[in-house]
């Protein structure tokens with residue numbers, strides 16, 4: 583119990599430290615930029631309710647790999663309920679939170695945790711999280727989720743279902759934009775494994791030395807993310823880190839590694855990270871849409887041509903996940919290892 587409590591960033595901050603422990607100090611080349619750039623308009627915003635979406639979405643996929651969607655039909659009431667339910671958990675007393683501690687020995691175990699990776703020699707992220715296993719329904723056990731506020735579990739179930747539908751709609755648009763049958767990516771992924779991770783980034787006394795979450799690409803097919811109005815998600819574009827402007831009704835779409843493989847690199851997964859600040863805690867909610875571990879993922883044969891040869895080896899998704907957790911992300915090194 584004590585050891586689990588000590589490893590929480592939130593607990594460190596509550597102890598009133600003015601300097602961060604050395605285990606959280608990033609090497610100079612990984613530290614955040616002194617003034618993050620939101621110039622040039624930031625990441626694109628695609629209005630799914632507009633006719634322009636069919637041109638804007640492929641452009642955003644090709645040029646950025648990450649974009650915000652509005653006009654998506656998910657009620658703002660639900661987005662706000664998810665954010666406020668998550669915040670309620672992290673604002674509850676530590677004694678309450680620790681009852682939901684995940685198993686620190688197994689990566690991606692459900693519950694309240696702080697360390698993403700199995701290895702413990704890397705620099706630590708300035709982040710605590712709550713991970714929910716939400717799909718398939720056989721993995722969904724709301725009794726393991728916080729029991730307060732009383733609506734917490736119903737809100738997460740409704741959100742899980744809405745995010746599945748939205749992810750599938752986006753995957754269909756992405757497939758069609760590459761002249762693939764509309765269900766192509768959905769079928770290639772197979773039965774969806776969905777996790778919802780609420781990240782809580784406590785204020786950091788030395789935000790220029792740490793990262794909330796190190797640079798990575800997501801390992802599954804597509805990630806849908808909402809954030810509060812603090813801001814801290816940065817996307818790498820042409821060698822520059824660009825801040826994703828907080829928009830309360832937007833959902834951020836992040837293309838992940840399996841989509842890069844399936845599209846044979848036509849669309850690339852987005853490298854992103856979270857920065858922290860000294861004044862305000864920040865909350866985000868990421869919904870991951872992943873294949874089953876038994877699924878083999880490979881480039882669509884229709885996208886392999888003389889002018890665009892095969893770029894990635896086939897991979898068993900379970901092997902991809904194990905390697906990601908054992909080596910760590912370090913940008914996009916895991917997908918880079920599959921390049922032919």
Ligand SMILES: O=C(O)CCC(=O)C(=O)O
Nearest residue numbers: 779781800815856866868
């Ligand atoms: O908190 C954020 O904005 C980023 C979260 C993220 O990238 C992740 O959980 O994979």
Ligand SMILES: [Fe+2]
Nearest residue numbers: 798799800854
């Ligand atoms: Fe991510």
